[in-house]
Amino acid sequence: MTHTTEAPVYGYDDLRRLMSLMTGDEKHGPAALSTLDALWVLYDRVLRVSPGAADAPGRDRFLLSKGHGPMAYYAVLASRGFFGEELLPGFGSYDSPLGHHPDRLLVPGVEIGSGSLGHGLPLAVGSVLGLRAQGLTGPRVWVLTGDAELDEGSNHEAIAYAGPAGLEQLHTVVIDNASATYARPGGIAARFEAAGWSAWTVDGTDHEALHGAFAAPHPGQPHAVIARVASKH
Amino acid sequence: MDTMRDRFITTTSRLLDEDPRLALVLAEISRDGFDTAARAHPDRVVNVGIREQLLIGVGAGMALTGLRPVMHTFASFLVERPFEQVKLDLGHQGVGGVLVSSGASYDWPAGGFTHMAPGDVALLDTLDGWTVHVPGHPDEAETLLRRAVATDERVYVRLSVQANRTARPATGDAFVPLRRGTAGVVVAVGPVLDDVLAATEGLDLTVLYATTVRPFDAAGLRRAAGAVTAADVVVVEPYLAGTSTGAANDALADLPHRVLGLGVSRTELRRYGGLEEHLVAHGLDPEGLRGRITGFLRR
Numbered sequence: 114m115t116h117t118t119e120a121p122v123y124g125y126d127d128l129r130r131l132m133s134l135m136t137g138d139e140k141h142g143p144a145a146l147s148t149l150d151a152l153w154v155l156y157d158r159v160l161r162v163s164p165g166a167a168d169a170p171g172r173d174r175f176l177l178s179k180g181h182g183p184m185a186y187y188a189v190l191a192s193r194g195f196f197g198e199e200l201l202p203g204f205g206s207y208d209s210p211l212g213h214h215p216d217r218l219l220v221p222g223v224e225i226g227s228g229s230l231g232h233g234l235p236l237a238v239g240s241v242l243g244l245r246a247q248g249l250t251g252p253r254v255w256v257l258t259g260d261a262e263l264d265e266g267s268n269h270e271a272i273a274y275a276g277p278a279g280l281e282q283l284h285t286v287v288i289d290n291a292s293a294t295y296a297r298p299g300g301i302a303a304r305f306e307a308a309g310w311s312a313w314t315v316d317g318t319d320h321e322a323l324h325g326a327f328a329a330p331h332p333g334q335p336h337a338v339i340a341r342v343a344s345k346h
Numbered sequence: 347m348d349t350m351r352d353r354f355i356t357t358t359s360r361l362l363d364e365d366p367r368l369a370l371v372l373a374e375i376s377r378d379g380f381d382t383a384a385r386a387h388p389d390r391v392v393n394v395g396i397r398e399q400l401l402i403g404v405g406a407g408m409a410l411t412g413l414r415p416v417m418h419t420f421a422s423f424l425v426e427r428p429f430e431q432v433k434l435d436l437g438h439q440g441v442g443g444v445l446v447s448s449g450a451s452y453d454w455p456a457g458g459f460t461h462m463a464p465g466d467v468a469l470l471d472t473l474d475g476w477t478v479h480v481p482g483h484p485d486e487a488e489t490l491l492r493r494a495v496a497t498d499e500r501v502y503v504r505l506s507v508q509a510n511r512t513a514r515p516a517t518g519d520a521f522v523p524l525r526r527g528t529a530g531v532v533v534a535v536g537p538v539l540d541d542v543l544a545a546t547e548g549l550d551l552t553v554l555y556a557t558t559v560r561p562f563d564a565a566g567l568r569r570a571a572g573a574v575t576a577a578d579v580v581v582v583e584p585y586l587a588g589t590s591t592g593a594a595n596d597a598l599a600d601l602p603h604r605v606l607g608l609g610v611s612r613t614e615l616r617r618y619g620g621l622e623e624h625l626v627a628h629g630l631d632p633e634g635l636r637g638r639i640t641g642f643l644r645r
Contacts, residue, residue, distance in 0.1 A: 243412070
């Protein structure tokens with residue numbers, strides 16, 4: 114297997130135009146844009162997955178756990194050629210595969226259907242275990258969650274298991290827009306570190322910082338990147 | 347005789363040796379029984395601790411990568427507690443898996459209501475595409491488990507301590523006629539069979555035996571009900587009374603009929619004690635069954 118991906122159909126500068134095809138608005142609020150930079154850096158520089166290898170057993174997996182506000186996700190997938198931009202204007206309509214929460218059975222490149230919070234991390238833990246059981250120790254599994262999504266107890270079942278189990282193939286990016294009503298005492302990174310994870314906190318709009326955190330080695334541990342973005346409030 | 351749960355452990359351990367696609371996910375329950383299998387297959391036998399949402403999520407994640415997961419704990423913690431994971435991580439993601447429960451409706455009455463799951467099959471009835479096996483004997487449990495593992499479907503295998511003295515074939519989804527009569531039809535599901543046979547001894551009734559209740563053998567029930575004088579049908583189930591009444595009604599839609607659904611009462615008993623006492627309390631012992639069946643047929 115090669116680790117090269119196909120040339121992107123569009124670049125970062127096209128993403129807001131692609132998003133506006135869905136929203137009908139050139140301007141997007143902080144909530145809609147909160148995931149955009151992390152998603153772009155992941156798909157542009159980190160994930161070894163492409164439309165031609167969307168079903169390859171050895172691909173990296175990206176699981177969007179925080180399914181709310183998926184416009185940035187769809188824009189990035191379209192920019193990478195997983196589907197054509199002609200699908201974007203139909204966003205949310207009856208005949209469109211692009212819902213306000215993604216469905217893996219409808220959208221090429223989407224690894225899980227999400228919307229109900231707290232399902233991505235457990236599914237990612239199982240994906241890592243499933244890959245490892247088949248001797249596939251190369252593929253990496255990434256999950257994107259929100260900071261408030263970490264309120265859901267199912268995440269803590271996954272976090273508390275994955276650390277002691279040493280799931281090095283598991284990666285989480287937490288988009289922290291300070292939307293949790295009750296901020297986690299000690300910060301989000303401390304929660305992961307206490308469970309035996311490697312954890313980095315970075316500016317979620319700084320592409321070099323994001324890439325540095327995404328690519329940081331974490332031998333024998335799962336890895337969490339807390340990407341701080343503008344507050345929702 | 348071994349229990350269904352014992353047989354689940356020996357059979358699954360053997361299947362793990364034979365099938366590299368098979369994986370087992372545990373949440374502490376039955377951990378000791380799978381000790382040997384876990385040492386032989388450390389990557390395919392996973393104990394996630396006392397974390398039932400993770401139990402289902404992990405099994406589903408494994409299925410996303412192409413494995414065939416078996417997920418196991420007590421019925422109350424396998425179906426009821428992580429029900430949304432069952433609905434979304436398996437159903438909505440479009441992947442398969444085998445849920446194998448123990449504990450049933452009152453396997454451990456001294457443990458109280460927290461460890462009773464009479465509503466498990468009714469809950470799964472709200473979801474699409476589930477096959478439900480209810481074995482009545484350890485041999486049937488082994489047959490049904492092997493069938494479940496060999497598919498890619500979503501399958502629930504409901505094990506219980508209550509069991510019949512002898513095993514019947516459980517090779518297909520069709521209800522098996524064990525007695526032929528003319529006055530009505532009784533469907534006995536899994537472990538209630540011995541008590542149903544005792545209860546209907548000497549009565550002129552057809553007795554059908556069901557170990558697979560979903561899909562429901564509508565054609566088999568329709569055939570049996572069409573062959574008796576009046577289409578009076580009693581369904582006896584070892585879980586919530588009436589769980590299959592709707593399915594039976596649908597099967598008989600083209601025939602004037604009556605259906606009586608017998609099973610575990612919805613009312614919480616708040617009693618401990620033993621299995622036999624709970625069977626009596628729910629009217630599922632031979633005497634209780636006979637009284638209710640004959641009362642229904644007299645009308």
